[in-house]
């Protein structure tokens with residue numbers, strides 16, 4: 001590394017200020033990286049993670065792939081949190097770590113250490129690829145992962161920058177690694193023969209699904225596609241390296257999760273057309289089969305045959321599982337709009353959908369469909385917006401992130417955690433049609449019980465009354481609040497006098 005620049009405050013990171021870190025990264029030679037991240041993952045209205053560290057998305061994609069090693073380069077506290085979370089989610093794999101201190105960061109020794117770690121790890125008998133992820137501080141310091149060897153003894157080396165000040169959500173961080181891998185695989189395929197994908201069938205015409213889906217969903221989608229003579233290609237993010245070649249070999253890409261900007265760019269570069277939305281409910285499935293069929297050059301007879309086979313069964317399943325409830329939907333998975341469509345088709349009223357992901361052209365059809373039915377769609381939704389919408393809509397059920405669910409419960413509103421409860425069931429085709437009704441009914445039934453609990457526990461365990469060991473309601477020390485108020489006023493006055 002030739003950057004003898006002063007490192008940014010290594011205690012900064014998530015809370016250190018995006019502008020400061022961004023400026024440091026640019027000064028350290030990462031302007032192209034930061035420009036690309038800003039373009040791929042536009043910000044606003046909120047621009048900082050309100051969930052877990054974004055890099056978890058990339059880490060998870062690497063850890064879920066066979067014969068892929070993942071090495072983190074970042075502050076120890078970040079790496080601790082990321083490895084903890086990955087093992088909490090059942091990674092069962094080691095996470096590599098190259099530690100640093102101010103000296104190794106400034107002198108460039110950190111890059112040498114990373115290179116050494118990569119050399120030691122890249123054993124072809126163990127791995128197809130080694131992924132190195134620069135977290136906030138090494139990115140801001142310009143640690144040049146692009147100078148790592150591209151491959152060692154046939155093991156591909158992929159270095160990516162995934163700073164929290166450049167990648168807004170962990171969902172988009174999945175795309176950073178998936179896109180980098182697709183790019184590498186595309187270049188390999190363009191320059192000569194590559195390994196045969198495991199389940200490759202000569203002449204098969206496949207659709208590549210983009211997004212981490214519930215395991216039964218690709219199977220269900222395969223059944224929808226079969227009458228058109230189409231199959232499902234391995235998903236993106238991939239589960240093993242040669243799956244990348246199979247995905248790139250598809251006839252059409254289905255951007256089921258619409259925020260995979262870098263990955264979709266690679267499919268486009270490979271000449272593959274892209275179709276947005278997904279096969280949810282009757283209308284969603286009909287529109288999706290039409291769009292996929294047309295894109296893949298399937299005759300209208302076969303498209304009609306696929307619809308005739310799927311739609312009556314989906315309609316019957318939805319009729320048998322009606323949803324009668326007012327529901328707000330928010331999350332950071334990227335499937336929020338599709339979930340809202342399914343709920344509305346099943347009979348629910350959905351006044352608000354918030355997604356932490358950005359607006360892209362691949363979710364336009366879903367947004368228009370929802371808006372035509374009076375749903376407010378909020379891209380890059382902040383927790384505050386989600387909570388305000390929930391309080392305004394007073395739903396029978398709120399689907400959302402952990403803090404939103406917590407807030408809902410405090411208010412006596414039944415709520416479900418989107419990631420664990422909604423993303424953990426099928427969404428598409430026949431299987432998806434009836435999947436939400438039972439859980440919505442079970443939760444909304446509890447509303448009255450929630451109200452009784454709220455009134456019974458009123459004032460207990462709320463912010464400054466929270467804690468263990470109180471026999472009664474905790475009492476503030478006399479004069480405490482007044483003293484704090486005066487202190488805050490004095491601090492504000494002093495700040496005003498100095499200016500910022």
Ligand code: SF4
Nearest residue numbers: 013014053078136164
């Ligand atoms: S790497 Fe993640 S946890 Fe660490 S400072 Fe950046 S955003 Fe925060």
